[in-house]
Each structure stands twice: as structure tokens, then as C-alpha cells.
Amino acid sequence: METAADAPTPSVRIPDGVSPVVLPTPFGVGDVNLWLVESSPLTLVDAGPATALALETLERGLAERGHRVEDLERIVLTHHHADHFGLAGQLVRRSGAEVHAFGGIAGWLGDVGRRSRQEMRFVEERLVRHGLPQEVALGARAADAMVRGYFEAVEVTHPLAEGDVLAFEDREWHVHHRPGHSTSDTVFHDREARALVGGDHLLAHVSSNALISEPLNAAEEAADPTLRLTPLRDYRASLARTREMDLDVVLGGHGVPVTDHRALIDERSAATERRLTRIVDEIAAGHETAFDIARAMWGRTAYVQVHLVMSEVLGHLELLEGDGRIAADEVDGVLRLREV
Numbered sequence: 506m507e508t509a510a511d512a513p514t515p516s517v518r519i520p521d522g523v524s525p526v527v528l529p530t531p532f533g534v535g536d537v538n539l540w541l542v543e544s545s546p547l548t549l550v551d552a553g554p555a556t557a558l559a560l561e562t563l564e565r566g567l568a569e570r571g572h573r574v575e576d577l578e579r580i581v582l583t584h585h586h587a588d589h590f591g592l593a594g595q596l597v598r599r600s601g602a603e604v605h606a607f608g609g610i611a612g613w614l615g616d617v618g619r620r621s622r623q624e625m626r627f628v629e630e631r632l633v634r635h636g637l638p639q640e641v642a643l644g645a646r647a648a649d650a651m652v653r654g655y656f657e658a659v660e661v662t663h664p665l666a667e668g669d670v671l672a673f674e675d676r677e678w679h680v681h682h683r684p685g686h687s688t689s690d691t692v693f694h695d696r697e698a699r700a701l702v703g704g705d706h707l708l709a710h711v712s713s714n715a716l717i718s719e720p721l722n723a724a725e726e727a728a729d730p731t732l733r734l735t736p737l738r739d740y741r742a743s744l745a746r747t748r749e750m751d752l753d754v755v756l757g758g759h760g761v762p763v764t765d766h767r768a769l770i771d772e773r774s775a776a777t778e779r780r781l782t783r784i785v786d787e788i789a790a791g792h793e794t795a796f797d798i799a800r801a802m803w804g805r806t807a808y809v810q811v812h813l814v815m816s817e818v819l820g821h822l823e824l825l826e827g828d829g830r831i832a833a834d835e836v837d838g839v840l841r842l843r844e845v
């Protein structure tokens with residue numbers, strides 16, 4: 506069978522008037538793609554991290570196309586990660602641009618200092634319950650504080666919802682909520698151009714992590730302590746919806762565009778299945794907590810990229826538990842896993 510790697514690179518059909526502005530980030534993921542739509546209104550998808558180098562690079566990218574930051578009329582955010590929205594506040598102060606983002610995250614974006622710290626505590630509490638040692642949790646706090654230096658609050662002037670349409674003078678984008686990588690992941694579908702602006706929902710060269718975060722509706726969580734964090738389950742459901750779409754290209758937040766989204770989604774699903782089996786094997790081998798599994802599978806990365814690795818493990822554990830393949834017993838405040 507021919508795999509994506511063997512196939513000749515198909516020509517990428519990026520819609521007219523749309524082009525990437527690639528900015529450096531201080532994060533492991535590397536560069537981030539912003540997508541400029543030279544139409545009316547002049548629209549920028551995502552804003553990059555709040556660093557001087559990212560801002561300079563953006564200014565240069567806009568100048569090459571005959572624009573300035575001050576000309577921006579609309580900023581559209583794909584999700585609430587620092588590498589995607591960090592600079593938005595600064596850009597708005599200079600341009601007065603509208604800010605469109607998923608409505609459920611508007612409160613978070615408008616009050617990021619407080620909300621991101623609250624979210625960190627929410628996540629930490631759950632990780633400790635899954636066997637994360639306190640001293641590792643402290644290290645993760647430091648990493649979190651570092652990330653918080655790369656964004657500032659921004660007011661969402663236009664909260665978006667599933668089914669909305671973003672209008673341009675020469676095209677329209679249909680708005681879809683695709684939670685998983687983050688709770689706010691939003692994709693924009695240009696049906697006529699058969700193109701999807703996808704943020705980090707589906708990336709060509711790295712699989713998008715389904716990160717644990719505070720549920721969008723914190724009140725709901727408080728009312729129902731049994732409510733599960735299901736980032737990976739949400740992500741799989743979101744990918745299934747994207748798989749149904751007829752697309753020639755997905756313009757992502759990192760790396761090159763995706764030209765065969767169905768093959769890539771199938772590849773990602775197969776990788777998830779393999780990892781589920783591996784995790785059951787690790788539990789059978791006597792690794793009792795999620796952190797034990799993280800350490801067994803990722804080694805020192807489990808200490809350095811705590812949030813990422815633990816999200817990966819917990820997402821898979823929830824799927825396994827949902828399928829009745831594993832169970833957890835709470836002993837001294839820590840969840841111990843066993844095969845069923």
C-alpha cells in the first residue's frame with residue numbers, strides 16, 4: 506500500500522489572498538504560522554507569542570506585503586495557547602482591530618493572569634492525584650510561570666460559536682469548534698476553496714497533543730466533581746468530524762499545510778491505538794500510577810514536559826477506563842491503576 510511518505514508531494518492549493526507569516530517562538534514547537542488574509546477586512550489569523558522578535562518578524566512580514574500592524578482590521582484566534590494569542594493585545598492597541606475567538610474562552614483571554622494561574626492549580630491538583638511527586642509539580646509550576654511571560658490579556662470583541670460565518674468581501678469562512686488540543690480549538694472552513702484554517706487541530710509533522718486544561722465551564726465542573734477531563738476523547742471526536750469534510754488543504758499553526766487530511770487522521774488514530782495497547786502493557790508490567798507510566802514511556806521528558814506527557818497518559822487512561830480495560834482505586838489520595 507502506498508503511504509503518504511511514498512506519494513509525490515501534491516501541489517498545495519492555498520486560497521488566493523491567503524499567505525503564511527511565520528514567526529519564531531521561544532517554545533519547543535518552533536515557529537508558528539500566522540495566516541494573513543488580504544481582503545476586506547484585512548484579517549490576521551493568530552498573533553504569535555509576545556516577544557520582541559516575533560513582533561519584529563510580523564512587522565517585516567506585513568511590510569513585505571505592503572501593510573502595517575496599524576492596518577489590521579480583524580484578528581481571529583484559533584485557540585488560547587501563548588504561541589497563538591500572546592501578541593494579540595499589543596496588536597489591538599496599535600490597530601484597533603476586532604478580536605474574534607471562541608466565545609467559551611473569551612473570559613479567560615480577558616483575564617489571563619488570574620485565570621491561567623487558577624488553571625495551573627486545577628491541572629496540578631489532578632496530576633498529583635495521578636502520582637506526580639510534589640517536587641516535580643514545583644518544576645512544572647516554574648515552566649508554567651515562564652509561559653505566562655509570553656502573553657497578555659486581550660478583549661474578545663466578537664465571541665464565536667459553532668456555525669457562525671466570518672464574512673470577507675470575497676469569501677466566507679464557516680466557524681467550527683473542534684476541542685481536543687485545547688478546549689477552545691476553532692477551525693475556519695472556506696467551502697468554496699476547499700480549505701480549512703486549522704490552528705493546531707491537525708498538523709502535518711507532529712501529532713497535536715490533547716492537553717488537559719480546566720473545563721471551559723468551571724461552574725459545571727464545581728457542581729459535578731465526577732465530571733471527567735476528556736481531552737483525548739474530545740479530540741478523537743473532533744478529528745472524526747474533520748475527517749468528514751471535503752478539503753484540499755488544511756492550513757495549520759505549525760509546519761507545512763496538510764494535503765491529505767483523511768490519511769493523516771487515520772495515521773493519528775492508528776498511533777493512538779498502538780499507544781493504548783502499550784499503556785495496558787505498562788500497567789500489566791506493574792506501573793501503578795499515571796506518572797509511573799509517563800516515566801516508563803518518556804524517561805526524563807516526563808520530568809521536563811510534565812503537562813504534555815501527563816496529558817498524553819491521562820487522555821489514554823480515560824479511553825481505556827471508558828472501554829472497561831482498566832480500573833483505578835484511590836489509595837492515600839493517589840489513583841492506582843490495574844487491568845480489568
Ligand SMILES: [Zn+2]
Nearest residue numbers: 584586686705
Ligand atoms: Zn496549541
